[in-house]
Amino acid sequence: LAKTTQPISMDSYEGQEVNITCSHNNIATNDYITWYQQFPSQGPRFIIQGYKTKVTNEVASLFIPADRKSSTLSLPRVSLSDTAVYYCLVGDFGGGGNKLTFGTGTQLKVEL
Amino acid sequence: DAGVIQSPRHEVTEMGQEVTLRCKPISGHDYLFWYRQTMMRGLELLIYFNNNVPIDDSGMPEDRFSAKMPNASFSTLKIQPSEPRDSAVYFCASSLEAPGRDEQYFGPGTRLTVT
Numbered sequence: 001l002a003k004t005t006q007p008i009s010m011d012s013y014e015g016q017e018v019n020i021t022c023s024h025n026n027i028a029t030n031d032y033i034t035w036y037q038q039f040p041s042q043g044p045r046f047i048i049q050g051y052k053t054k055v056t057n058e059v060a061s062l063f064i065p066a067d068r069k070s071s072t073l074s075l076p077r078v079s080l081s082d083t084a085v086y087y088c089l090v091g092d093f094g095g096g097g098n099k100l101t102f103g104t105g106t107q108l109k110v111e112l
Numbered sequence: 113d114a115g116v117i118q119s120p121r122h123e124v125t126e127m128g129q130e131v132t133l134r135c136k137p138i139s140g141h142d143y144l145f146w147y148r149q150t151m152m153r154g155l156e157l158l159i160y161f162n163n164n165v166p167i168d169d170s171g172m173p174e175d176r177f178s179a180k181m182p183n184a185s186f187s188t189l190k191i192q193p194s195e196p197r198d199s200a201v202y203f204c205a206s207s208l209e210a211p212g213r214d215e216q217y218f219g220p221g222t223r224l225t226v227t
Binding site for chain 1: 220
């Protein structure tokens, strides 16, 4: 299993950039890194996915260093509605990588 | 598409009873997953299917748990007999591509309480 570690919680203010890091020391060569957002009483929702270097979409960026032992989700200019739990997911069944393993989750609280 | 549909949304049952959770994946998705979420253990992958065939059930906690996918539009997760420690939120998810390489779409979950 790809063991993943995240900070338990983070606080921020509206308009700030938030960076959440996930450590995955035993990531396998074929493993992908995916981030999900979860609101209370809802299922997780996809944010972004990457394999190496940097990926950017309309809501976030994902930074992955060369050794791939960690990854950082970057949320630009957060708002109150970004208050949620954020999970990293590491693994890849399709290519023989690790079994899918969710991180412990980071509770992000955004205030005015 | 209505997304992944799960039923029931809430289930309260007594220890020893059989519980059946249901899931309808997004049409056209070849992969279906069952997850369990608890405060203590977080999100755990229980089992996943590819084209209705169970591929990996190593996350299923014990023989009391079983999952089936009789066709591309329906799957069940059954617990028999249920125990209080099975209390959790159970999520079903589906995806187009192989696990880990594609976005998974999660259902709203079934909150199970076993007394």
